Amino acid sequence: MSSDPGELERQPDRPTYDLPRVTSVETRRTQFAPRRRNFKTALPDVDTAVEFLVVTDGAIPARALGPVLVVGESILTEVAAADDTHYRFVALEPQTLEPGAPISLGWSGRPVTESIPTGFRFEPPESAPEEN
Amino acid sequence: MDGKVVERDRLDLQDDRELLSPPWLGEPLYQCATAVTVFGFVPHAEIDLEVDGAIAVSITAEFPEPVGETLALSAPLVSGQTLRVRQRWAGLTSPWSPSVVVRDHTVDYPAGPPRPQINPPPVLHCGSRTRVANLLGGGNVWITADGAEVGRVNGCAIPGQGVNVNPFYGSGQRVRAHFELCRDQSPPSLEHITQPGPVPLPIPGFDDVYEGGEQLRINSIANGARVSVSRNGLPLGTFRCWGGALLLGLNPAFSTGENLEASQQLCPTDPPSGTGTTPVQPCTSLPAPGVGPVQAGDSRLVVTSSVPGSQILVYRNLVQVGLGSAPIVNLTQTLVAGDTVHVLQKLPGCVGRLVVELTVACVDPPYQGDPTALDLFPVGFIEYADGPVRGSVYYPADDDGENTAFNERLAGTGRVPVVFMAHGNHSPADPSYLGYDYFQRSLARMGIVAVSVDCNALNGAGSGVGNIEDRADLIIDSIRHFQTLDVTPGSLFGGKLDLARVGLMGHSRGGDAIVTLPAVIGSIGVTIRAGLALASTNFRYWFGLPTIAPAGYAFMTVLPAADGDVVDNNGAQFYDQASPDPFKSQVYVHSTNHNFFNREWAFDDGVTPVISRSSHERILDVYGCALFRSTLLGHATEVYLDQTLKPVGTPIAIVHLSYQKEGQTTVDNHEDRNGIAVNSLMLPTSQAGGMSADEYPFDQVSAAFNGSFFGLTTGMVAQPLERGAVFRTEVGSEDLTGREIWLRVAEVATGSVPAGGTGFQLGLEDGAGTIGWIDSDFVGGLPRPFDRPGTDKSMLSLLRFKSGCARPQRGKLDLQGIVAVLIRCDRGDKRALAFDDLQLVKP
Numbered sequence: 001m002s003s004d005p006g007e008l009e010r011q012p013d014r015p016t017y018d019l020p021r022v023t024s025v026e027t028r029r030t031q032f033a034p035r036r037r038n039f040k041t042a043l044p045d046v047d048t049a050v051e052f053l054v055v056t057d058g059a060i061p062a063r064a065l066g067p068v069l070v071v072g073e074s075i076l077t078e079v080a081a082a083d084d085t086h087y088r089f090v091a092l093e094p095q096t097l098e099p100g101a102p103i104s105l106g107w108s109g110r111p112v113t114e115s116i117p118t119g120f121r122f123e124p125p126e127s128a129p130e131e132n
Numbered sequence: 133m134d135g136k137v138v139e140r141d142r143l144d145l146q147d148d149r150e151l152l153s154p155p156w157l158g159e160p161l162y163q164c165a166t167a168v169t170v171f172g173f174v175p176h177a178e179i180d181l182e183v184d185g186a187i188a189v190s191i192t193a194e195f196p197e198p199v200g201e202t203l204a205l206s207a208p209l210v211s212g213q214t215l216r217v218r219q220r221w222a223g224l225t226s227p228w229s230p231s232v233v234v235r236d237h238t239v240d241y242p243a244g245p246p247r248p249q250i251n252p253p254p255v256l257h258c259g260s261r262t263r264v265a266n267l268l269g270g271g272n273v274w275i276t277a278d279g280a281e282v283g284r285v286n287g288c289a290i291p292g293q294g295v296n297v298n299p300f301y302g303s304g305q306r307v308r309a310h311f312e313l314c315r316d317q318s319p320p321s322l323e324h325i326t327q328p329g330p331v332p333l334p335i336p337g338f339d340d341v342y343e344g345g346e347q348l349r350i351n352s353i354a355n356g357a358r359v360s361v362s363r364n365g366l367p368l369g370t371f372r373c374w375g376g377a378l379l380l381g382l383n384p385a386f387s388t389g390e391n392l393e394a395s396q397q398l399c400p401t402d403p404p405s406g407t408g409t410t411p412v413q414p415c416t417s418l419p420a421p422g423v424g425p426v427q428a429g430d431s432r433l434v435v436t437s438s439v440p441g442s443q444i445l446v447y448r449n450l451v452q453v454g455l456g457s458a459p460i461v462n463l464t465q466t467l468v469a470g471d472t473v474h475v476l477q478k479l480p481g482c483v484g485r486l487v488v489e490l491t492v493a494c495v496d497p498p499y500q501g502d503p504t505a506l507d508l509f510p511v512g513f514i515e516y517a518d519g520p521v522r523g524s525v526y527y528p529a530d531d532d533g534e535n536t537a538f539n540e541r542l543a544g545t546g547r548v549p550v551v552f553m554a555h556g557n558h559s560p561a562d563p564s565y566l567g568y569d570y571f572q573r574s575l576a577r578m579g580i581v582a583v584s585v586d587c588n589a590l591n592g593a594g595s596g597v598g599n600i601e602d603r604a605d606l607i608i609d610s611i612r613h614f615q616t617l618d619v620t621p622g623s624l625f626g627g628k629l630d631l632a633r634v635g636l637m638g639h640s641r642g643g644d645a646i647v648t649l650p651a652v653i654g655s656i657g658v659t660i661r662a663g664l665a666l667a668s669t670n671f672r673y674w675f676g677l678p679t680i681a682p683a684g685y686a687f688m689t690v691l692p693a694a695d696g697d698v699v700d701n702n703g704a705q706f707y708d709q710a711s712p713d714p715f716k717s718q719v720y721v722h723s724t725n726h727n728f729f730n731r732e733w734a735f736d737d738g739v740t741p742v743i744s745r746s747s748h749e750r751i752l753d754v755y756g757c758a759l760f761r762s763t764l765l766g767h768a769t770e771v772y773l774d775q776t777l778k779p780v781g782t783p784i785a786i787v788h789l790s791y792q793k794e795g796q797t798t799v800d801n802h803e804d805r806n807g808i809a810v811n812s813l814m815l816p817t818s819q820a821g822g823m824s825a826d827e828y829p830f831d832q833v834s835a836a837f838n839g840s841f842f843g844l845t846t847g848m849v850a851q852p853l854e855r856g857a858v859f860r861t862e863v864g865s866e867d868l869t870g871r872e873i874w875l876r877v878a879e880v881a882t883g884s885v886p887a888g889g890t891g892f893q894l895g896l897e898d899g900a901g902t903i904g905w906i907d908s909d910f911v912g913g914l915p916r917p918f919d920r921p922g923t924d925k926s927m928l929s930l931l932r933f934k935s936g937c938a939r940p941q942r943g944k945l946d947l948q949g950i951v952a953v954l955i956r957c958d959r960g961d962k963r964a965l966a967f968d969d970l971q972l973v974k975p
Contacts, residue, residue, distance in 0.1 A: 039654060064667070066557075079595045108596075
């Protein structure tokens with residue numbers, strides 16, 4: 001019987017974790033007071049948090065790691081998605097945000113150097129705190 | 133340690149012509165059994181069975197494989213009786229085997245005997261014989277097809293029994309196996325529906341046949357087929373086979389030049405297969421047998437491959453210490469680390485020319501058992517939903533299927549433990565909570581309710597500590613839901629759940645959540661006994677909050693080395709921070725990815741080629757079952773975590789374990805902030821011979837030795853500048869007799885993985901200054917770093933050194949007065965090694 005030498009199967013495409021392009025960033029002051037049903041959160045209640053409203057040109061991939069917004073030296077890990085292209089990052093220590101600091105988008109736990117510059121810079125919001 | 137094959141003629145093997153190893157009884161033995169099964173005898177030996185000091189049965193056995201010899205008893209066994217066996221052959225009489233005490237099966241199985249398994253499945257139309265496994269020896273087993281009994285054996289073998297089926301299975305019949313012992317009936321087996329056999333049937337194949345052999349293994353047999361065998365053209369008959377392979381005993385022994393043929397048939401009206409044929413090979417071709425690992429203290433040898441019907445001869449330091457047969461040969465002496473062992477096989481008139489030679493390791497655990505194999509109950513399942521609180525639950529049931537009744541007998545023995553599982557972040561379009569059904573089934577059939585929580589409402593691009601807390605909150609909601617069901621009269625789970633025995637399993641962000649949960653759940657009448665974080669994230673670490681230190685329960689993490697998502701294997705941070713309450717375990721697995729543990733997560737995210745999806749599932753099943761059986765059912769399955777045993781059927785070569793248990797003496801865990809010169813016992817350390825050792829954070833921080841450390845602890849990196857560099861740490865004066873020295877260690881990754889392994893020696897120094905050394909290669913060896921593109925990792929795993937293996941170059945080591953433990957870097961490659969958690973352990 002003849003033998004088939006076989007052919008190595010190409011590894012299927014891995015999931016892509018490429019981040020979308022950020023098309024706009026707006027900031028506003030907000031209150032941050034997360035509530036849990038069964039326990040008290042480890043996150044602080046903050047009356048003067050700053051929220052970054054980020055709009056992208058596509059969805060951020062769903063994966064174990066989460067998107068982070070890098071604002072100068074600050075890394076914002078808390079984020080909620082309004083829909084596929086609208087994200088609300090919140091800075092719980094706004095005093096660490098440096099006006100004019102460059103803003104980039106990255107992944108939690110990955111080196112800041114891997115984050116993608118958005119072209120936007122941090123502008124402190126003028127508006128009064130809003131209810132979260 | 134790996135063996136090599138050598139020529140027998142080059143060895144001066146000394147036969148002991150008076151030696152015959154004792155056979156062994158299939159265990160356990162239970163009251164009411166009407167038969168016992170004996171293994172390990174030489175072919176055609178006389179077997180004596182002694183019951184309470186009197187010989188009860190003497191028979192001439194046939195062959196030890198494939199099923200041993202089952203001896204019918206004149207009276208059923210009674211609890212408390214003691215049995216033992218011996219063999220007589222060629223004028224020799226073996227010693228008696230160790231005595232086995234008859235037990236009451238209701239003590240071990242209060243909810244009834246285990247359910248039988250039809251194995252191998254499937255059952256085929258016209259099948260004439262079926263093997264039933266998972267049996268208690270000496271009971272009664274029978275098979276039904278569409279409810280009618282079609283085969284029975286009273287006084288069955290252990291662990292499985294072939295049952296002839298009459299009439300043969302019809303088309304589309306519903307087949308089940310049944311079992312009873314002491315009139316105590318088990319649940320029936322899983323129902324199998326007969327399927328058409330393959331068309332055409334495969335041509336039977338043969339294992340190699342050798343001159344002098346008396347058994348013929350014919351393979352590629354369809355389940356239940358009948359096999360017609362001819363020898364030199366002369367028909368020998370037709371034999372029923374349960375499937376896979378047929379192992380026949382033939383007389384006289386084979387000679388070269390003979391020709392053997394076989395064909396198989398299922399339905400009499402269908403054509404038989406083509407005819408397979410094999411010649412008989414000469415004696416000179418007889419290979420060396422294969423043997424399992426051997427380690428210090430072994431008094432038996434596991435044979436992994438041999439020619440059927442062969443005698444197995446075992447030599448220790450060239451002197452014969454065993455004569456028996458596969459799969460286990462009892463030895464007349466206990467093996468000591470460093471012994472040279474030779475093993476050969478022998479057929480009538482043919483002694484193997486080739487011998488396997490191996491050195492007895494200090495630690496090389498045997499493959500024995502499977503923590504997933506406990507199969508007691510049928511499995512029911514149901515979806516649950518109460519608003520956003522939803523998921524699936526698998527449970528021990530009276531019969532298999534959706535919404536079947538909870539197992540009444542199990543419920544009658546008391547409440548049962550519960551494991552809650554939580555998936556991680558993924559596309560909300562996929563029902564991720566369904567992806568662990570295999571693991572849920574495994575737990576349910578053991579008697580554990582297994583809940584998988586639907587966390588899809590939290591999936592998508594939202595992220596952060598808040599998202600992890602939301603998940604913990606949702607899991608707690610499910611726990612509360614089942615608390616409510618437990619107190620709801622008429623509920624499927626009413627009065628059946630033991631929420632004082634709760635386990636948690638979380639994958640990815642779910643792992644993060646189940647680590648969070650015990651820290652926040654408060655006093656709601658739930659006790660967490662175990663938590664398993666699989667490929668876990670650690671969002672608190674990324675946020676800047678303190679990492680949660682798992683405490684108050686047994687913690688395990690599984691770390692896929694080729695994880696393309698959680699690149700940093702953050703679960704290692706939880707292991708490093710966890711308290712061993714009563715133990716903690718880390719399972720670092722090469723060539724595994726993030727997704728394949730969940731059946732709903734389709735993509736291979738691995739950064740290297742990875743093992744199959746089924747092997748991923750096997751890893752979670754094996755180590756998860758070992759964790760939850762140990763902590764929720766009280767079974768001794770932590771032996772698979774602390775490296776006492778290797779689970780069979782598991783890709784052990786790629787699994788690297790860490791383990792720590794409570795109550796041991798920690799010599800140094802480097803957490804004391806007292807510098808390298810003082811250990812955790814507050815005793816001094818010293819360095820000599822060109823050793824450069826210091827403490828470093830094992831973490832992704834700038835102060836780390838290099839960027840290859842991904843845990844969250846402090847450890848030691850030893851950089852030998854010269855061959856033979858020594859690090860010495862004092863322990864006061866310790867009696868290490870019968871104790872072990874446990875040490876987590878890694879070869880420090882420094883870029884591309886260098887060729888060839890490395891290692892070190894561990895020394896024990898007594899009060900007189902005598903030092904005995906044990907090489908790391910003698911305890912399993914130092915694992916190589918996983919060759920992961922772009923990210924080097926120094927992941928530590930546990931090496932166990934038995935103190936009794938320490939050998940001084942001169943004099944005698946006083947194990948009762950050990951004053952120091954030493955590490956000697958003797959390889960000359962000057963590679964840096966990472967160490968942590970040096971402990972003196974009572975096994």
